[in-house]
Amino acid sequence: MPALPLDEAGKYVAGAYGVFVMLILIYVSIIGARLQRIERDLQELTKLAERTRARNGS
């Protein structure tokens, strides 16, 4: 097949790099959501630890 003209080839190149960037972004956003959950869990744990300490102290 002859080489595609720049305007047509550009769409394919943008598509390929776009797929790569999109996958990375999706992955990073999943990790971000997990970090939020970890933060929420840590807040709950802090409260639980404070309650436990108060109970053991009284």
Next chain:
Amino acid sequence: MTFGKGLRGLSIATVVMVATALALVFFYAPNDADQGFVQKIFYVHVPLAIVALVGFIVAGGFAIAHLRTRRQEFDYLSYVTIHMGVIFGVAVLLTGSIWARASWGKWWVWDEPTLVSFLIVFLLYVTYYPLRYSIEDPERRARFSSVFAITAGAFVPINFLAVRLAEGFVHPRVLNATAGDMPGEMRLTFLVSLVGIALLYTTLVKLELTAKHARGQIKALRRALEREPEAGASGPALATVPARPE
């Protein structure tokens, strides 16, 4: 084991290398005489494929370490390395398909050994998930997963060699004895892209392991804290609670 150690430096190095690679791809490397501008896909597609396949082999190495030492960390390393390899594999198939459409006029070609062999390896590793999650006992799960990772990891270089030896291939060769017929600018761009993608892979593996390990530690702490009122002051010390990544 601390999985997050050195993550910051690694992330910075990854961003720098990937940005440099992109700059070289679009502003330094010349257009291919045969394929023209569309050949730029090569700089993302081939490094992704190489890194994914090497990742599968490395996962086999971690699995061997797990079976030898029975240390859980190696099982998690093996699992996360395979997991990232599968994600990179999806990217390889999608970028390859786009490149095939632009170069050959078809999204997929069944009589091309490199494409089909990569698909076989990819599908093989996709079956790792049902295998891993169908076993409830953590120790058995880790052991079976390790056996799979070693067997499949050994299959990857065999598959690679078989494709190399196959006759009638038309896929461009990149890493032969003379490093291909690429001009210097293209070779440099390719090598920088390869290093950038390898760093990205390592960073994402470390990130995933760190997140999993942190969640495991939180779960262990929660269990310890919830037991604390019953155990009273003589209960288990929180610091001694073993942390198990998810």
